Amino acid sequence: xxxxxxAQTEISVVEKEDVTLDCVYETRDTTYYLFWYxxxxxxELVFLIxxxxxxxxxxxxxxxxxxxxxxxxxxxxxxTASQVVDSAVYFCALGVMEYGxxxxxxxxxxxxxxx
Amino acid sequence: xxxxxxxxxxxxxxxxxxxxxxxxxxxxxxYMSWYRQDPGLGLRQIYYSxxxxxxxxxxxxxxxxxxxxxxxxxxxILESPSPNQTSLYFCASSPSPTIxxxxxxxxxxxxxxx
Numbered sequence: 001x002x003x004x005x006x007a008q009t010e011i012s013v014v015e016k017e018d019v020t021l022d023c024v025y026e027t028r029d030t031t032y033y034l035f036w037y038x039x040x041x042x043x044e045l046v047f048l049i050x051x052x053x054x055x056x057x058x059x060x061x062x063x064x065x066x067x068x069x070x071x072x073x074x075x076x077x078x079x080t081a082s083q084v085v086d087s088a089v090y091f092c093a094l095g096v097m098e099y100g101x102x103x104x105x106x107x108x109x110x111x112x113x114x115x
Numbered sequence: 116x117x118x119x120x121x122x123x124x125x126x127x128x129x130x131x132x133x134x135x136x137x138x139x140x141x142x143x144x145x146y147m148s149w150y151r152q153d154p155g156l157g158l159r160q161i162y163y164s165x166x167x168x169x170x171x172x173x174x175x176x177x178x179x180x181x182x183x184x185x186x187x188x189x190x191x192i193l194e195s196p197s198p199n200q201t202s203l204y205f206c207a208s209s210p211s212p213t214i215x216x217x218x219x220x221x222x223x224x225x226x227x228x229x
Contacts, residue, residue: 006157033215045205045220052215091157095214101165102173103148103214105157 002027004094006106013082014114021077021109023092029053033095034068034075039108040088048090051075082113117142119221121206127227128196136191136224138206144219145212147189148173149181151202152223158205164189165212196228 003026013019025034036048049059051068059066063080079086092106119140128134140147148163150173160173164183178200180192189208193200203225207218 004157009155035217037220043203043223045207047217047219050217093158097213097215101146101163101171101212101214102160103218104174105150105159107155107157 002096002104004092004104004106006109008109010110012112016081018080019082021090023075025073025094027096029096029098035093036077037091038088084113084115087113119208121221121224125225129229131195134193138189139187140208144208144210146209148207149191150205153202198228201228
């Protein structure tokens with residue numbers, strides 16, 4: 001079965017702290033895709049990153065970075081120097097074509113950044 | 116503007132009264148999908164469609180119906196809503212007919228079934 005676990009239900013940090021959101025996935029397939037989405041308080045879902053299983057290169061985009069490790073089935077997301085505007089719910093998701101083209105989401109991590 | 120639209124945005128109804136939530140995209144996307152979001156459960160896929168007239172069940176299809184008669188539209192139908200279908204619903208579309216591509220989400224529909 002395909003599964004995504006975001007063990008951190010809620011994280012609170014003070015502005016300018018670095019914070020890492022964990023994502024652990026389960027799949028037997030060798031070809032899969034991982035995604036991160038952000039849901040700010042306004043409620044919309046904003047795409048952040050897509051990674052396929054053959055590309056283990058870590059990625060950095062401004063204050064955001066992602067660490068993909070197949071050996072531990074993890075795709076963690078780090079925000080450097082967090083800001084209040086980063087407060088949101090963050091979802092990790094797994095897509096496996098052999099699983100019928102479905103997308104499986106984790107339960108999400110609520111990030112609260114205090115000033 | 117490229118977008119996914121959903122209507123209505125908010126709906127309060129009563130048990131058993133059939134309803135339809137519309138979803139439309141103007142990006143000529145192949146893949147469309149419906150999700151429900153519940154606290155502590157994240158988003159769960161209800162149904163998806165890889166192309167016109169091709170639909171398939173997601174992980175929580177019970178109590179829902181869909182159709183894809185045109186490429187741009189993918190309505191979600193609740194024939195006999197029940198209180199456990201109270202949720203936040205999102206429609207999404209994606210350029211590729213497979214799950215490999217980024218999905219673009221609509222603004223959400225908050226449904227309350229009394």
